[in-house]
Amino acid sequence: xxxxxxxxxxxxxxxxxxxxxxxxxxxxxxxxxxxxxxxxxxxxxxxxxxxxxxxxxxxxxxxxxxxxxxxxxxxxxxxxxxxxxxxxxxxxxxxxxxxxxxxxxxxxxxxxxxxxxxxxxxxxxxxxxxxxxxxxxxxxxxxxxxxxxxxxxxxxxxxxxxxxxxxxxxxxxxxxxxxxxxxxxxxxxxxxxxxxxxxxxxxxxxxxxxxxxxxxxxxxxxxx
Amino acid sequence: xxxxxxxxxxxxxxxxxxxxxxxxxxxxxxxxxxxxxxxxxxxxxxxxxxxxxxxxxxxxxxxxxxxxxxxxxxxxxxxxxxxxxxxxxxxxxxxxxxxxxxxxxxxxxxxxxxxxxxxxxxxxxxxxxxxxxxxxxxxxxxxxxxxxxxxxxxxxxxxxxxxxxxxxxxxxxxxxxxxxxxxxxxxxxxxxxxxxxxxxxxxxxxxxxxxxxxxx
Numbered sequence: 001x002x003x004x005x006x007x008x009x010x011x012x013x014x015x016x017x018x019x020x021x022x023x024x025x026x027x028x029x030x031x032x033x034x035x036x037x038x039x040x041x042x043x044x045x046x047x048x049x050x051x052x053x054x055x056x057x058x059x060x061x062x063x064x065x066x067x068x069x070x071x072x073x074x075x076x077x078x079x080x081x082x083x084x085x086x087x088x089x090x091x092x093x094x095x096x097x098x099x100x101x102x103x104x105x106x107x108x109x110x111x112x113x114x115x116x117x118x119x120x121x122x123x124x125x126x127x128x129x130x131x132x133x134x135x136x137x138x139x140x141x142x143x144x145x146x147x148x149x150x151x152x153x154x155x156x157x158x159x160x161x162x163x164x165x166x167x168x169x170x171x172x173x174x175x176x177x178x179x180x181x182x183x184x185x186x187x188x189x190x191x192x193x194x195x196x197x198x199x200x201x202x203x204x205x206x207x208x209x210x211x212x213x214x215x216x217x218x219x220x221x222x223x224x
Numbered sequence: 225x226x227x228x229x230x231x232x233x234x235x236x237x238x239x240x241x242x243x244x245x246x247x248x249x250x251x252x253x254x255x256x257x258x259x260x261x262x263x264x265x266x267x268x269x270x271x272x273x274x275x276x277x278x279x280x281x282x283x284x285x286x287x288x289x290x291x292x293x294x295x296x297x298x299x300x301x302x303x304x305x306x307x308x309x310x311x312x313x314x315x316x317x318x319x320x321x322x323x324x325x326x327x328x329x330x331x332x333x334x335x336x337x338x339x340x341x342x343x344x345x346x347x348x349x350x351x352x353x354x355x356x357x358x359x360x361x362x363x364x365x366x367x368x369x370x371x372x373x374x375x376x377x378x379x380x381x382x383x384x385x386x387x388x389x390x391x392x393x394x395x396x397x398x399x400x401x402x403x404x405x406x407x408x409x410x411x412x413x414x415x416x417x418x419x420x421x422x423x424x425x426x427x428x429x430x431x432x433x434x435x436x437x438x439x440x
Contacts, residue, residue, distance in 0.1 A: 058424075060421050063385045064385055064416060071403070071410075156290075157290035157292040160292070161292075161389055168293050181300035182301045185297040189293055196288035
């Protein structure tokens with residue numbers, strides 16, 4: 001592979017993949033917390049809506065959702081999404097639904113006495129959530145969020161099918177130009193692997209930090 | 225909104241063809257991932273680290289890199305190495321291989337949950353290795369891992385549309401062909417989107433029931 005291919009396609013591809021990852025992770029996190037918290041709401045209707053959202057978006061394939069947002073929504077609504085944003089929307093909405101389950105699970109795993117203590121102190125539900133439940137639930141979520149973020153990174157490869165110039169798309173172009181498939185596809189797999197490694201490392205650090213903030217001992221080496 | 229029921233009706237023959245191919249990929253892909261995952265999982269516990277270490281690295285690499293890129297890798301690189309498979313076979317292999325690294329982790333957890341006394345008992349009875357695995361450890365592990373394996377089959381179902389990228393005629397590719405022929409994008413894509421929900425949701429309810437029955 002020549003330097004030109006590397007500079008014109010692969011490097012910008014990496015940058016686009018990273019951008020996609022950051023935007024869709026931000027959207028997914030917002031969705032996950034909103035829907036996850038809504039699933040523990042006292043109103044049955046709110047719980048139903050949140051549950052409905054999760055089942056729909058976990059039920060269908062992210063790729064089909066992406067195609068749907070890109071090809072079906074425009075004629076229905078009369079406006080067209082830029083491929084990049086169709087992709088971010090699809091990834092954020094569907095991975096957010098998976099994240100919501102993580103948030104719900106972690107909130108449910110906080111000891112019931114903690115919630116009762118909040119009630120006894122006559123905290124409002126929002127104060128209980130913000131001051132008692134979330135700080136204890138967030139460190140609990142970290143390992144699952146780490147896995148989900150790696151899944152999201154792998155999901156970003158789908159956008160190449162909409163013609164967004166990410167790493168996978170760059171690989172496709174380079175293959176067309178050089179006819180050397182083994183080389184470019186090995187390189188792009190290694191790029192994804194390195195990015196995933198970066199994610200796991202930083203999430204481990206974040207887990208330690210959030211645990212230390214609430215005074216929980218940090219377990220070493222993934223042992224329970 | 226301009227929903228056209230006749231476009232849905234026109235899509236139906238192609239749709240059913242696609243469903244058949246999707247289910248075929250799912251069945252064979254599951255079979256590959258269940259068997260290969262078990263091989264990896266036994267590899268994780270190999271007595272020498274010259275086996276353990278490569279198995280760990282390879283599965284970690286496959287697990288953290290995108291299925292789509294692996295799919296292209298197999299599709300374009302295998303022929304260069306003189307191995308010629310159809311797109312359908314390549315797609316099924318890629319999905320099976322990718323998910324085997326997930327099922328391997330499931331098996332690993334299931335095997336680790338078998339009490340150490342069971343290994344010791346097998347050793348005390350001087351059972352050979354294959355008897356220890358297949359008569360003592362795995363039957364106990366399987367009970368715990370069936371629901372988790374079920375979840376990965378559902379995840380696999382939702383990844384089958386990726387093989388449309390190499391032209392396999394599963395549900396997504398059928399809808400693309402239909403759209404290309406009729407210029408109707410809304411109906412075919414919506415139909416297959418709903419079809420996925422209609423298959424995946426009852427399946428996940430089934431897995432949850434299994435989980436309640438088997439694990440405990």
